[in-house]
Amino acid sequence: MNALKVIMSRRSIRQYKKKKVSKEKINQILKAAMYAPSAMNYQPWHFIILNKREDIDHLFKINPHAEMILKAPLAIIVCGDLKTEMNIDYLVQDCSAATQNALLAIHELGLGGVWVSSYPNKDTVEGIKKYYEIPENIVPVSIISLGYPAEEVKTEDRFNESRIHLNKW
């Protein structure tokens, strides 16, 4: 699909088929994430792929908003390394751009996914770090729940002219 069409038809998908996602597709998603821009091109991201039921489901124990994860055959924790990017706010922006690239790649590949929050919720961040054995300098910024879509979510018109300002606010 044309990139504009992918951007505008992407929706958050929370229901998934049981079908597994191939390693090739996972690598394409992670590659897309790694092609995001980053401050000073530091590329501070790391990705934890979860494909074991128990490890995926544990995210719901840590983040009670992550119920969709219980049906997902796959999840990705997008992390940033504070040794590579020492400024937490740039690190969050870099990892957010990487997350968005991954979500677009997921949609382009015929899969569906949703951005689940992690940072800055302290319980979620610390819970993830402990269970998934993440080093001190690594911040889990976001979680992606994904799989083959088992629901269709209609596209709504989001263009909002009142949000556009010219030269001054």
Add this chain to the structure above:
Amino acid sequence: MNALKVIMSRRSIRQYKKKKVSKEKINQILKAAMYAPSAMNYQPWHFIILNKREDIDHLFKINPHAEMILKAPLAIIVCGDLKTEMNIDYLVQDCSAATQNALLAIHELGLGGVWVSSYPNKDTVEGIKKYYEIPENIVPVSIISLGYPAEEVKTEDRFNESRIHLNKW
């Protein structure tokens, strides 16, 4: 172009032709930004389009890293509204996803752009708020410098297997 190709061939473009960007293309870029996901679907973003030389150039006075802006026919300040999203860290993630969508749309449309930092640099944020007459509750998160590309930047291989972890770190 296929979305994966757009994601992987996008590079930061800092040199621009003098040719103006049409209003139609600007609206497509902003529409793409507005189709980003956001926490709770709050869509807290606002966009200030700068097309007047003086107003574009002023960004360089505020952010000395923004030299590329002096040659850009257009700039966009991506802002977030703290009345719509009260958590600054979610606001930054939402605006980062919107910025990335805009950069991909820019590339798809045959234009070139680069993500210029604003938040959390206090001088940049306060300088922008003052000059562009931005209300107190609005945070300028990022700046996009853009135009028709006058340089070609080679794609580097960014896929890095050492950044991938399975089930535990």
